[in-house]
Amino acid sequence: DAGVIQSPRHEVTEMGQEVTLRCKPISGHNSLFWYRQTMMRGLELLIYFNNNVPIDDSGMPEDRFSAKMPNASFSTLKIQPSEPRDSAVYFCASSPSSGRPNEQFFGPGTRLTVL
């Protein structure tokens, strides 16, 4: 079992550039979650999908952030344009059932640094 796969593991970019983070959930899981973690704000839920449909995106900070899940095995989180305050670790998690948090399996995260 490969677990949740995220890429890249580290990303360093300059302010204003577009950033795309990728996630492959565990096969058979039908819910997918994107989180952001910083020292100041802790772990925050950005958006989650159930059966590829966005259910709650109230955590998405602003219009610069967008997320898609074109199929059951792939999701992207895009930031355009990126800003230094977006620097954080971004986690993707998947769940085999309809969003029950105790069954979430987290990926290794992408550490994003925006200069």
Added chain:
Amino acid sequence: EDKVVQSPLSLVVHEGDTVTLNCSYEVTNFRSLLWYKQEKKAPTFLFMLTSSGIEKKSGRLSSILDKKELFSILNITATQTGDSAVYLCAVEWGDKIIFGKGTRLHILP
């Protein structure tokens, strides 16, 4: 304002000690409270609590919820260096989940 507050923010103890981590919350439509352990990588699930007064136990770790006073504790007995981590508390309410900022626990050999 924070809806999920964890204390202490950090804790340093010696191996073999017992520690108690606290999580208080203030939400409506409470569904569950969850504890996660985060070492250098991603959080891993420990416990889910939904009912008051029922202790969940896994080895040296145990947790209990008080829905009247709106808090939970996580106990770790006979601590080991491998218990060093950030312990996160999360509260599920409505269709949302909110994490506390965590307690950073360091166990000295």
